[in-house]
Amino acid sequence: MATATLCKLEQRKINVHEAIRLRQIARAAKRPMPAFTCTECARPVRPHKGGGHTPAHFEHLHRNRNCSLSHKAAHQKPAAAKHASSIDTAELARLTAGGDDYIRTKDGEVKGLALRLDLNEGAPEVVVVGKGPRIERRAKLLLDTPYAVPTYVKRGTNAWEYLGEYRAIAYREDRSTIEQYRGERRAEDVAGILFLESDEALSVTVRGGGFADPQTRWEIELAAIQYVTRELERKGFIVEDRQRENRGYDLLARRGQEELFYEVKGTDAIAPRFFISRNERNFSKRNQNWRLAVVTSARANPTLLVLTAAEMEARFTFDCLAWECTAA
Structure with a gap:
């Protein structure tokens, strides 16, 4: 499996997340893709976001058997299970x-x-x-x-x-x-x-300690989504609900050439407090059009706070309430 997390671009080294960001910028501006090259063999590579059990990394456009950072064909185990690795x-x-x-x-x-x-x-x-x-x-x-x-x-x-x-x-x-x-x-x-x-997507549920029950959370989330949708439509946006698609945002808002991605968080409290997933936070770092929409007092007297990713990072403290554990 490939292990490259750095590449060269115009004689400087950048990491895979920066490469993904630069590629997205070029794509949005309809410019040629940046010329990423391998730090070892100098052949063209592309950044890959990863998936499954594979983290983000660079992959050679054409496999190079002489480069240690290029994918090598894996050997099949003698006693393969029904779905071998x-x-x-x-x-x-x-x-x-x-x-x-x-x-x-x-x-x-x-x-x-x-x-x-x-x-x-x-x-x-x-x-x-x-x-x-x-x-x-x-x-x-x-x-x-x-x-x-x-x-x-x-x-x-x-x-x-x-x-x-x-x-x-x-x-x-x-x-x-x-x-x-x-x-x-x-x-x-x-x-x-x-x-x-x-099929093994994680679902972490927080119970007790002052957190609402599932039915109440659902009602709060629904009220928040409906309120943000109304506010965006009032400003002339066409809004599409993308909650079920696990993209890192809930609502896609378009107005002419403008396109924004809203992650909506709701609470019955008057002070903003919410949970954000790793997928949502990662998307916010990759896309400058991502917005956080926090609705406080969602079911009684809703108030909307909209922040960019940078403003969210500066304003809030992020504390871990759960960890993903895998065998060493």
Whole structure:
């Protein structure tokens, strides 16, 4: 597995998160992508956001066997389980009903996903769907599939890594979403964007200690979302609810060429207090159009506070209430 978290850009070293930010800026401005190169072999690389159990890193556009920072084909374990961590192409075909599409189907059912990171740099959470009746039908079939399916990404010649089971939670065909997530694919070659989530996605619930019960929290969140939506619409924005898509924000607000991403937090208290997930905070750092919308006294006398990511970081203290624990 690749381990590169630094690259070179114009003779200086930058980390993968800075590279992702620069790429997004270039994409939004419709400028050429920055020329990122490997710190060891100087060959072109691209930043990858990571996914599953893989953190953000750089990947070579073409695998270099002589570079220690390039992906190497992983060796299959002798006694492979049903879904080994790394398998060859033949075993992948056996486990996912064969076929050459990345959405593997049999008898009208989706059996698995086989994703290439050069075509889907945000995989497995984001999948770019190309044009064509067959693949578009399969994308919508995946969206209609109520269960998660085994998902693999290509790590080298004849080597596929198992990331877990993922389900589709949304499929967007609008121009703005395609432009945001198409990567290096041409917009005219993209039919839509699939959004997936892991079957093992974490859900942390805080109980006691003065925190509201689930029903009360739901009522507060609903009141906050409705209030922010009304305020944005009053200002001339067209608002889309994206809560279920786990993108790092709740509402997409558009007004002419302006586009803002609102993460909404609600409380019945008069002082702002809220929880923010790792995904939400990471998105706020990557996108300058992200906004935090805090609604205090949400169900009685709502008051709205809107902050940029920088203003949020300066104004609030972030304390850990839970930790994700993995085996060493």
